[in-house]
Each structure stands twice: as C-alpha cells, then as structure tokens.
Amino acid sequence: MPDRARHEDYDQPVGGWGSAKSLLQHATEQRAVSTVATLLKDHNKTGGYMCTSCAWAKPARPHVAEFCENGAKATFWDLTSHRTTPDFFARHTVSELLGWSDHDLENEGRLTHPMRYDVTSDTYVEVSWDEAFMQIGEKLRSYDPETVVFYASGRASLETSYMYQLLARIYGNNNLPDSSNMCHETTSVALPPSIGTPVGTVLLEDFEKTDCIFSFGQNVGTNSPRLLHSLQEARERDVPIVVFNPLREKGWEEFVNPQRPGQMLKNSPTLIATQYYQVRAGGDIAAMVGIAKTLLALDDDAKAAGGARVLDAAFIAEHTDGFPAFEAMVRETSWDEIRRESGLPQAALEAAAHTFAKARSVIAIYGMGLTQHRLGVDNVQTLVNLLLMRGQIGKPGAGICPVRGHSNVQGQRTVGIAEKADLVPLDRLAEQFGFQPPRKDGLNTVEACEAVVAGKIRAFIGLGGNFVRAIPERGLMEEKWRDLDLSVQIATKLNRTHLIVAKSTYLLPTLVRSEIDRQACGPQIVTIEDSTTCIHASRGKFEPAAEGLLSEPRIVAEIAKATLPANPRVPWDQWVGDYALVRDAIEQTFPDDFRDFNARLDTPGGFPRPVAARRREWATPNGKANFQRPKALCASFDDGADVDILRLITLRSNNQFNTTVYGNSDRLRGISGSRMIIMMNRDDRMRLGLAENGMARLVTAVEDGIHRAMGGFRVIDYDLPPGTCASYFPECNALIPLWHFAQDSKTPAAKSVPVRIHPD
Numbered sequence: 001m002p003d004r005a006r007h008e009d010y011d012q013p014v015g016g017w018g019s020a021k022s023l024l025q026h027a028t029e030q031r032a033v034s035t036v037a038t039l040l041k042d043h044n045k046t047g048g049y050m051c052t053s054c055a056w057a058k059p060a061r062p063h064v065a066e067f068c069e070n071g072a073k074a075t076f077w078d079l080t081s082h083r084t085t086p087d088f089f090a091r092h093t094v095s096e097l098l099g100w101s102d103h104d105l106e107n108e109g110r111l112t113h114p115m116r117y118d119v120t121s122d123t124y125v126e127v128s129w130d131e132a133f134m135q136i137g138e139k140l141r142s143y144d145p146e147t148v149v150f151y152a153s154g155r156a157s158l159e160t161s162y163m164y165q166l167l168a169r170i171y172g173n174n175n176l177p178d179s180s181n182m183c184h185e186t187t188s189v190a191l192p193p194s195i196g197t198p199v200g201t202v203l204l205e206d207f208e209k210t211d212c213i214f215s216f217g218q219n220v221g222t223n224s225p226r227l228l229h230s231l232q233e234a235r236e237r238d239v240p241i242v243v244f245n246p247l248r249e250k251g252w253e254e255f256v257n258p259q260r261p262g263q264m265l266k267n268s269p270t271l272i273a274t275q276y277y278q279v280r281a282g283g284d285i286a287a288m289v290g291i292a293k294t295l296l297a298l299d300d301d302a303k304a305a306g307g308a309r310v311l312d313a314a315f316i317a318e319h320t321d322g323f324p325a326f327e328a329m330v331r332e333t334s335w336d337e338i339r340r341e342s343g344l345p346q347a348a349l350e351a352a353a354h355t356f357a358k359a360r361s362v363i364a365i366y367g368m369g370l371t372q373h374r375l376g377v378d379n380v381q382t383l384v385n386l387l388l389m390r391g392q393i394g395k396p397g398a399g400i401c402p403v404r405g406h407s408n409v410q411g412q413r414t415v416g417i418a419e420k421a422d423l424v425p426l427d428r429l430a431e432q433f434g435f436q437p438p439r440k441d442g443l444n445t446v447e448a449c450e451a452v453v454a455g456k457i458r459a460f461i462g463l464g465g466n467f468v469r470a471i472p473e474r475g476l477m478e479e480k481w482r483d484l485d486l487s488v489q490i491a492t493k494l495n496r497t498h499l500i501v502a503k504s505t506y507l508l509p510t511l512v513r514s515e516i517d518r519q520a521c522g523p524q525i526v527t528i529e530d531s532t533t534c535i536h537a538s539r540g541k542f543e544p545a546a547e548g549l550l551s552e553p554r555i556v557a558e559i560a561k562a563t564l565p566a567n568p569r570v571p572w573d574q575w576v577g578d579y580a581l582v583r584d585a586i587e588q589t590f591p592d593d594f595r596d597f598n599a600r601l602d603t604p605g606g607f608p609r610p611v612a613a614r615r616r617e618w619a620t621p622n623g624k625a626n627f628q629r630p631k632a633l634c635a636s637f638d639d640g641a642d643v644d645i646l647r648l649i650t651l652r653s654n655n656q657f658n659t660t661v662y663g664n665s666d667r668l669r670g671i672s673g674s675r676m677i678i679m680m681n682r683d684d685r686m687r688l689g690l691a692e693n694g695m696a697r698l699v700t701a702v703e704d705g706i707h708r709a710m711g712g713f714r715v716i717d718y719d720l721p722p723g724t725c726a727s728y729f730p731e732c733n734a735l736i737p738l739w740h741f742a743q744d745s746k747t748p749a750a751k752s753v754p755v756r757i758h759p760d
C-alpha cells in the first residue's frame, strides 16, 4: 500500500544485529525456527545441502554458520510450516487470487498436491499424478515439437537439468530457454570471443591472493552476501576495493560479520569500498574507457621517462589480439564525451585508474548492472579489455568474476540446457542414446515470448520459476499467455504465472533441495555448480513438506515416459532410482568437465571445472585473448539528449529472491511499507514538478505504438546521479518493451528503461 511507504537513512552496516534480527523474524513468521540447528550444521557444508539462494562459492573450510541473512530467509521460505492445499484452492477462485500480491501468494506455503485448472469453477482441483502425466503426455504427443517450450529456472540440480534437456531433445526441439537468458546470458555471449570461455576465471582462493578488487553493477550485501567474508578479509590486508554503482549500496560500504562476536559487540564495521563512484546508469563503458585512457597516459609517461611500463606489453604481445584498434578508440574518445556519458569527473576516473595501475593482481566483479543493458555485451568485454591491458587474467589473485544468480543457473548450461545447438555435444548425445537430436537452434526467453505473442506456441513447460512475472512486457504477455493450449508448472509455491492459465494448466508440486529425496536406492544426492565453476554435492536433511511430493527428476522422467516412445538406452526409471546413474551419463556426455564425477562428489569446496583461460590458454578461433572495441560509450537505449527522459533501473530489494517477495521492507536502503516507490535524484524530482513523498506515474518513453504506463509510485529522494532513477523488479516489468534487450545476447535490458515521470 503506497500510503505506508517510508524512507529514512539506514545507518547500520550490512550483517550485524540488523541481519540477525531479520533472520529470527523470518524464521518465526514461517514457523521454521526448529530448522535453525540443522541450518548451522548442514547449510553449504560438505555432507550437507547447498543453499537454494544465490550461486556464490562455498568454501572448502566453511565458517561456523556458512549462510547469510538472505540464504537463511530462502531456506525458511522453503521449509515453512504453511501449506497451500487442495482445500485452499477450493476456497479461492483463480480470478480472486489474481488480485493477491506476489508475497501473499507464496506466503500461503508449500504446494502439496498436483492440481489441474478447472475452467467451470475457475479453481484448481486435485488431480492424481498418474492422470496428470497421462494427460500431459497425450497432449504433448499431439503437437508439432517446434511449438513447445521447455523453460528452466536456475535452481534445478545438474541431474534434473540433464534429464530435462534430454526430454526436450528427444521430443524434438532445442527450445530450452533458461532464467540465465534474463541474467548472465550476456556473460555467456561476451566472454567466449574475448577469452574463450563462457564463465568467469576467478576461484574463491584468488580472493586470498588478490591485491585489488573492482566491482561494477553488483549488489553484494543483498545478492551474494557470503562474498562479504572474502571482501572483509581482503580489506584487512589493506586491499583497495573500487566500486562503480549509481546507488550507494550498503553492502559495498560497511559490513559487520555476525560470525565475529567482538565485531558484533562493538558494532564496529569493516569499511568495504575504498573508492565509490556513482556512475550513471548505462555509463560504464564510458567510465572504463576513461580508466583505459588514463592507463595509456600513465604508460606514455613511463615510456618517456624510461620507467617500468604500466601496460603489460609482454602479455599483450604474446597473448592478445586487437589491442591497437581498442587503443585507437580510447585515444580518440575525448574526456568531454567520457564525462558526459559516465556522469563522473575526470579526476574520479583517473583516481580509479591509479589504483588499478598500482595493483599486481586485480579481480573484476560484476552483475546485472553490466549485463542488463542494450550494450551489455560491450560492457562486459570492455571490462575484460581493462584486465587484459595489465595481464590480469590467468594468474593467481586476478581475473574476471561474474556473480551468477540462481544457485545452479551456471550448471544448467553446463549439462546441456541451451537453446543454441552448437553449445551442446549433440553428436555424443546421438551416439549415447541412439536418437537424432534436432540441429536447429531453439528459442531463448525473448524469442519464446515473441513466439507466444505471434501465436506460434502451443505448450509451455516450466521447470521452476515464475516466467510470466519475470519477463518484460507484462500487459501483452499475460494476454497472449491465455491462448496457450497447455501450461505445465513444476513448482514449490504458488505464483502469478500459475494464475495466468492456459486452456489446460497443471501445477506439479516438488521437493526442495534441502529435503530428503528418497528413491529406490535410498536417499539421493544431487549436484550443483557454483559461480566459480565448482561442483558440489547436496544431501537433503529435512522431511518433505508433504507425503505425495515427487522429486524433480521423477517428474521429468514421468513426463518423458508419458510422452516419448520407449528407448531402452534412456533408462528413466533406473535413473530415478539412483541419481548416480544420471551422473555417469553426464560424465559420458561431458568427460572433460565431469571426470570421475561420482568419486569426486564430496571434494571440500567442490571440484572446479577446467577453464582454459585460467592457464592462459585461449579457446578462441585465433587462439588469443581478444580486445573488443565497444560499439558506443552509452550502453542504454536512449541517447541522453532529452533530460526529462530518465533511465529506470529495476532492481532487487534486500527482502526478495527475484519474484519471491519476502516482505515490503528494504532495510539496507532504509525503505519500508511499500515496494511501489520510485527513487529519484532530488534535482530531477524538482525539475519534473514532483512533490517529495508525492505520487508519480511512470510512462515508458519509446514510440512503438504500445502505451506502457504505471501509476501509484511514491516518490523518494534518493542519492543517485541525475538522469537515473530506480524501482523494484518484478513490479516494473510492465514498463519494459519486449524488444528492449541487449544486442547479441537478448538479455532484457532491465537496467535503463527510458521513462518519463509525471505527478499522479
């Protein structure tokens, strides 16, 4: 409710007592306090289960409590005592539930029974598992395979994901969009031409060796809080941490480690960022070009004075290609353009460059602030260019570090959930399982949406996630979604996607990762890959939320059996009985990444996949690391010419996991009472005639014949650069045009939506 929105400066650090208090409050609300002891013993620990929240690395030597406030919240949310039973569905029509908030829907608790939508009563009614699978199979067999989409959100295990991609391919398509299409797809497209790998090169141990950390567009305090342990330890070695972010995010400012009683008692935080630059949204390429320009100037001076070079000339000569073109572009770019596009003074960028130039080893961290822009790919590649200028890839304490989102989103891609056919060893799959895999590229997330709009899709299978809520262009998508013939949603909690019903809609409830998964051969282990390419085993410890829940591998197998002709080489039932057999199959398909998979499951800290760039081997067509020339300085859609068009950043609060909203407060930003707020620079607000704490209406500033507008936002004066404003995802997704995505990667450009803001 907008009237209750409040904003006051939050003067507490990240972690500390605020975090402990919030954690207990959530445990109580979800009636999950009894889980705390197991949480301490098993969460993110070898022999235990891996957190379902973020993908950040799990250390070989864990802390006493290897979880953060948000990981604990996610776990309480999963292990809640609340239940969404058939009885609940009998009491509420789907039309009524559509009026509920995201929080209230999921807060009803865990789904307990398979349900089918009944149009006559406008409710979900219970259906038996057998009947559900039989009907789904019958329908799937009736469609042209190209009209079916198999979406995956990044939580499902490597075992489930491998089975799921096989189901899609034997069915006959590569329509395997993944939540990473909305997220780090930009990384997967940007890094291969630059350094020959789609993933980051940094391992957790590099943080112990680094002597400088740069971060662009990532919110550590909220989205990967355990990384703060490494940052704190780095700060204690006096390692400089340089941050580029339009918002002064608390996590990059101060941290009190709840695991250190002394620090807790004194409430004396570690200061994290040593230099903080509030770059304008979409201004990072300009900022990085400014840093590169300074490095070149310092190098020119060093050469003239006969001193030690600032560029790593030997590395550039031996390992890279394309430097002269990038250098020319940087030299040609004027400081005027750099200042205008980045919104930062020359002196600030020179200071950042000096820190960079002094460091022997540099880690560059980044997140959605780089990937979700029109020129997201150029953002990432320009950051790699900076590292290459000083040979900062392929040595200890250095490298590129994308911080991935969902806990197994990177792993899903590793085991074949990919819409791009050439990313998957199709010949090997053909040989292993005796079928002809489709060779045509499938649909990614945006293309799947386009196809839904064009009426070309008959069925959508969702392995987790909240697709309709997470994608752009909500108005049109919700309307067109109802034309689908079949929607099958494998889920743990009720969400809005489940309420936008197709002609036939099934809700299939499943176990969460922290629950015991009992199959024919006993309790099963699953595996996940973290953000640093390390593979971990996960063993569920808690009793399942309801008796009839099936595991994700079982659900995938049952859909496959009901849909596909029997093939003795794909032993679905045996796989479900013993997931170790699925891991054997994964190893056979991907022998380099998964050598001795079952034997290495319990490696403390996980076992890393081999990444050639870590050894300075470049798996690019020319065998070199390649400097890339950014296409422009501005990463956004609007050119900044009209000062009344602001760039809207849609971001996460400290109290949500994507579309799962735990509550209305965003403690670390001092916001409470409502999520319908718009954070604005004070001068922008006054120029646009908006009252402080008044109401505003946002209108997307594009001319494409579709009117996108939302009212009811409370205006909050916030410390951000002029021309930049911010509000929350997923509420604002109705404002993002579907065609508003990163060139090359098609990641929706959720971080600089051009908007006009009017009094409401």
Ligand SMILES: Nc1nc2c(c(=O)[nH]1)N[C@H]1C(S)=C(S)[C@@H](COP(=O)(O)OP(=O)(O)OC[C@H]3O[C@@H](n4cnc5c(=O)[nH]c(N)nc54)[C@H](O)[C@@H]3O)O[C@H]1N2
Pocket (backbone or CB within 6 Å): 053, 054, 055, 070, 071, 183, 184, 216, 217, 218, 219, 220, 222, 223, 224, 244, 245, 246, 247, 249, 279, 280, 281, 282, 283, 284, 366, 367, 368, 369, 370, 403, 404, 405, 406, 649, 650, 651, 652, 654, 656, 657, 658, 751
């Ligand atoms: N607790 C919790 N953890 C999560 C998630 C969650 O929702 N809750 N989500 C998970 C997922 S799927 C993902 S992908 C990650 C997301 O984690 P992040 O990558 O941190 O994503 P966002 O919260 O969207 O915010 C990105 C940051 O970029 C900044 N930013 C926006 N635009 C720009 C820009 O143009 N330049 C720069 N330099 N900065 C910019 C914003 O101010 C914000 O601080 O987190 C994962 N972890």
Ligand SMILES: Nc1nc2c(c(=O)[nH]1)N[C@H]1C(S)=C(S)[C@@H](COP(=O)(O)OP(=O)(O)OC[C@H]3O[C@@H](n4cnc5c(=O)[nH]c(N)nc54)[C@H](O)[C@@H]3O)O[C@H]1N2
Pocket (backbone or CB within 6 Å): 052, 106, 153, 154, 155, 156, 179, 180, 182, 183, 184, 368, 372, 405, 406, 463, 464, 465, 466, 467, 470, 471, 490, 491, 492, 493, 494, 495, 510, 511, 512, 513, 552, 650, 651, 652, 657, 658, 659, 660, 729, 730, 732, 733, 736, 750
């Ligand atoms: N405007 C804007 N839009 C964005 C973003 C943004 O920053 N701004 N971020 C984008 C990003 S980075 C991402 S990753 C996407 C997220 O998009 P999704 O991954 O599709 O969405 P989630 O909110 O993570 O999905 C939550 C649902 O997953 C189900 N679920 C939870 N756990 C499990 C499980 O263990 N198994 C199964 N089967 N289901 C489970 C629950 O039913 C829950 O309601 O959103 C994207 N959309």
Ligand SMILES: [Mo]
Pocket (backbone or CB within 6 Å): 179, 180, 182, 183, 184, 404, 405, 406
């Ligand atoms: Mo994500």
